Amino acid sequence: xxxxxxIERLSAWYGxxxxxxxxxMDFEEHEVTxxxxxxxxxxxxxxxxxxxxxxxxxxxxxxxxxLLDEEDVYQLPAVSVRRRIxxxxxxxxxxxxxxxxxxxxAGLRLxxxxxxxxxxxxxxxxxxxxxxxDEVKDSLDKSGASLSGGQQQRLCIARALAVEPEVLLMDExxxxxxxxxxxxxxxxxxxxxxxxxVVIVTHNMQQAARVADKTAFLYLGKLxxxxxxxxxxxxxxxxxxxxxxxxxxx
Amino acid sequence: MLRLQFVRRRLLRSIxxxxxxxxxxxxxxxxVAVGVVALLGLIAVVLLxxxxxxxxxxxxxxxxxxxxxxxADIYGAAPFVYGTLVTSAFALLxxxxxxxxxxIFLSELAPPKLRVPLTYVVELLAAVPSVVYGFWGLKVLxxxxxxxxxxxxxxxxxxxxxxxxxxxxxxxxSASVILAVMIIPxxxxxxxxxxxxxxxxxxxxxxxxxxxxxxSTRVAVVRYARxxxxxxxxxxxxxxxxxxxxxxMMIGNKNSISVSLFDQGQTIASLIANSFGExxxxxxxxxxxxxxxxxxxxxxxxxxxxARLMVSRVLRRGEGLG
Amino acid sequence: xxxxxxxxxxxxxxxxxxxxxxKDLAMTAAAFVCVVIALIPLGSILIExxxxxxxxxxxxxxxxxxxxxxxxxxxxGTLILIALSSVIALPIGILTGIxxxxxxxxxxxxxxxxFVDVLTQVPxxxxxxxxxxLFLTLALAGLMSTRSVFTTITGVIALTTIMxxxxxxxxxxxxxxxxxxxxxxxxxxxxxxxxSxxxVVLPSGVSGLVTGALLGVARVAGETAPLLMxxxxxxxxxxxxxxxxxxxxxxxxxxxxxxxxxxxxxAWGASLVLVxxxxxxxxxxxxxxxxxxxxE
Numbered sequence: 001x002x003x004x005x006x007i008e009r010l011s012a013w014y015g016x017x018x019x020x021x022x023x024x025m026d027f028e029e030h031e032v033t034x035x036x037x038x039x040x041x042x043x044x045x046x047x048x049x050x051x052x053x054x055x056x057x058x059x060x061x062x063x064x065x066x067l068l069d070e071e072d073v074y075q076l077p078a079v080s081v082r083r084r085i086x087x088x089x090x091x092x093x094x095x096x097x098x099x100x101x102x103x104x105x106a107g108l109r110l111x112x113x114x115x116x117x118x119x120x121x122x123x124x125x126x127x128x129x130x131x132x133x134d135e136v137k138d139s140l141d142k143s144g145a146s147l148s149g150g151q152q153q154r155l156c157i158a159r160a161l162a163v164e165p166e167v168l169l170m171d172e173x174x175x176x177x178x179x180x181x182x183x184x185x186x187x188x189x190x191x192x193x194x195x196x197x198v199v200i201v202t203h204n205m206q207q208a209a210r211v212a213d214k215t216a217f218l219y220l221g222k223l224x225x226x227x228x229x230x231x232x233x234x235x236x237x238x239x240x241x242x243x244x245x246x247x248x249x250x
Numbered sequence: 251m252l253r254l255q256f257v258r259r260r261l262l263r264s265i266x267x268x269x270x271x272x273x274x275x276x277x278x279x280x281x282v283a284v285g286v287v288a289l290l291g292l293i294a295v296v297l298l299x300x301x302x303x304x305x306x307x308x309x310x311x312x313x314x315x316x317x318x319x320x321x322a323d324i325y326g327a328a329p330f331v332y333g334t335l336v337t338s339a340f341a342l343l344x345x346x347x348x349x350x351x352x353x354i355f356l357s358e359l360a361p362p363k364l365r366v367p368l369t370y371v372v373e374l375l376a377a378v379p380s381v382v383y384g385f386w387g388l389k390v391l392x393x394x395x396x397x398x399x400x401x402x403x404x405x406x407x408x409x410x411x412x413x414x415x416x417x418x419x420x421x422x423x424s425a426s427v428i429l430a431v432m433i434i435p436x437x438x439x440x441x442x443x444x445x446x447x448x449x450x451x452x453x454x455x456x457x458x459x460x461x462x463x464x465x466s467t468r469v470a471v472v473r474y475a476r477x478x479x480x481x482x483x484x485x486x487x488x489x490x491x492x493x494x495x496x497x498x499m500m501i502g503n504k505n506s507i508s509v510s511l512f513d514q515g516q517t518i519a520s521l522i523a524n525s526f527g528e529x530x531x532x533x534x535x536x537x538x539x540x541x542x543x544x545x546x547x548x549x550x551x552x553x554x555x556x557a558r559l560m561v562s563r564v565l566r567r568g569e570g571l572g
Numbered sequence: 573x574x575x576x577x578x579x580x581x582x583x584x585x586x587x588x589x590x591x592x593x594x595k596d597l598a599m600t601a602a603a604f605v606c607v608v609i610a611l612i613p614l615g616s617i618l619i620e621x622x623x624x625x626x627x628x629x630x631x632x633x634x635x636x637x638x639x640x641x642x643x644x645x646x647x648x649g650t651l652i653l654i655a656l657s658s659v660i661a662l663p664i665g666i667l668t669g670i671x672x673x674x675x676x677x678x679x680x681x682x683x684x685x686x687f688v689d690v691l692t693q694v695p696x697x698x699x700x701x702x703x704x705x706l707f708l709t710l711a712l713a714g715l716m717s718t719r720s721v722f723t724t725i726t727g728v729i730a731l732t733t734i735m736x737x738x739x740x741x742x743x744x745x746x747x748x749x750x751x752x753x754x755x756x757x758x759x760x761x762x763x764x765x766x767x768s769x770x771x772v773v774l775p776s777g778v779s780g781l782v783t784g785a786l787l788g789v790a791r792v793a794g795e796t797a798p799l800l801m802x803x804x805x806x807x808x809x810x811x812x813x814x815x816x817x818x819x820x821x822x823x824x825x826x827x828x829x830x831x832x833x834x835x836x837x838x839a840w841g842a843s844l845v846l847v848x849x850x851x852x853x854x855x856x857x858x859x860x861x862x863x864x865x866x867x868e
Binding site (some may be wrong): 269275278282289290349350352356360368373377379381382384385386388389390428434463492493494519522526539540554555 | 592593595596599600602603604605606607609610611613614616617620621664667668670671672674675676683684686687688689690691693694695696697698699700701702704705706708709733736737740763764765766767769770790793794795796797800801804821822824825828829836839840843846847850851853854858
């Protein structure tokens, strides 16, 4: 069975600067794949190429193949791709001018959904899936910005899930959060993978070890090693990987 | 004990080389700056004093009075306040959608290569002096208004009393159109600043949900910047209210109130401008004009202060609440 | 098939997503149309002034005074007015700008900034009648003759009043752009504050100050309303600071109202000259900013 996302010889540039080079790997369906590596190694660039967010930056470009269910993502409209591949960002970015309800419903409304009942059901389902429902169910009309950092991030997850993507990309989702909020989100990721395919970028190796089925190690834009998480951490094939894991740099 | 040390430090500091120069410089620039502020006060005071005779003669009924008669020496501000408000309001009606379209295009939707040159060209609109707008308006726009544009509008909207009467080209409608053109650079420039202040993460949040560029602008960006945009519009209003030469040359200069935009009218600014061509002014007339000027200054002040409050609130805060 | 368009055409589908992509294109086009609409008047003014004005550009236009249908005295008048105004307004404006950017942090500074902003927004015609009534009141009080109202001096005072707050704000903005690190470097060398401002900060920000001054000059060069009741206008050249004086924008106004073909053509010529001056100043300002940022 083919992987959910298969990338082949993917390279990306910001202007003249090459950020990632010739990366080939698979992201399996209903699994969590983590991407680790030191700062600036191209992790964020890599996942931003998956949902074509990379090209929204002026003078950025990418080459190579990104196949979602064997369809070339660059041959589809970007808008379609982003509906099927959702994203959660490093710093939670709920829409401050909208209520919690409207935030979660935003993606559905963009798609033209107007039916109030359908929206209610979807908002309920997403907030439950993001483990936020119990905390906000009585204050759905409060501003999206009125929540704590961890709650805001879960709101963003709910917002992303509401459009029912197939894949969820998470760009260092916990780096701005405290340990308790982080733990909640990590639990969430376990639940999410039954329904979605998750790709998580993290600079925290322990987090990768905790949540990921498969882990890829990037260094200076190149894919050094990718393997089942346990194998990567216990029996790294590359010397560079071993050095990173044992903390000898980065 | 601490007090002594503090005083000692102050003394030592004051005999440091350059301390005297620093002091003098600070005082010099400060005095000049305060002088500039005093200039504003002087303007208010002078206008108030010179308007005294009119204020005492007419009292509050000045604002309601509809006659401006230099022979009978009876003066009332109503036709001009009306003219100012009507032309400015209609100018906003026409100019705001265009200005916002310009701002959104230049800030969000334009291809990167077009952005800078187009922005520059739009800003050139502000470089044309008011009198040139007025002259062009008088000789180019007004004839076009009279022959084609106003009749066309009348055929579409003539059922409204606003668009009845005979279109002549030199009327409140034309004055509003030219005002609309003149406020476009103001509103679009300030709106663009407000749009630029929206964090990129907001756009990315919308795009990542599968929004198109336009949808991201509509849903995330404009909503976030709406206070700043509103402030921009009010600033445009402030400009429209004070605009003189272009309006004078387009509005027909008739000192009366009428509903139709196709009738002549007069704004406060255009009346004042017109009054100084004739023979020398009588004392009461002069005083009444100054009272009008005071009214205009107050209008402009209130509008602009309100606008600045809105704009600075958005531009200084990072994550505003819109 | 590759088209060299600055955007990508959406696929020809009419499902919901296809409609959204077409709407995106349509709204982008609508916004572009707004830009075109906004630029039509500018284009028309440039074209009309160019076509109609170019015929008027003869040596006679500049040699004769407005009494004979030329604009020589108008140009002279404008030059005198802006020169005198600049001499007074630029130092005051720049000093105020220095105060605001270097010492204007606290509440006093905020207050001054607020009132300076208010001053920039006073309609120019109100400034005109302010100067008019100031001198009229002084004349009525017997301190000067009533003829002193319509003089070069009152015109200069009016233009100065308009120019000062404008230059103050542009100067403040320019000096604000000088990085904190530059100031700190100067102070760390042991230079007293005032000298660091004069010798280090000001020179760093000089391109912005020059741009602000140029724009301020452009602004008052195009003003008509405040001069209607101060400088008043004249058919002849400069004849003394205590006499009325003509200006280019005022000539355009009077010739426009005159209506005779010769005067109208001269007015187009004057308009062309005035617009060209504004364009040149605008381009020069841009060039200064551009070259300043390129060299950094």
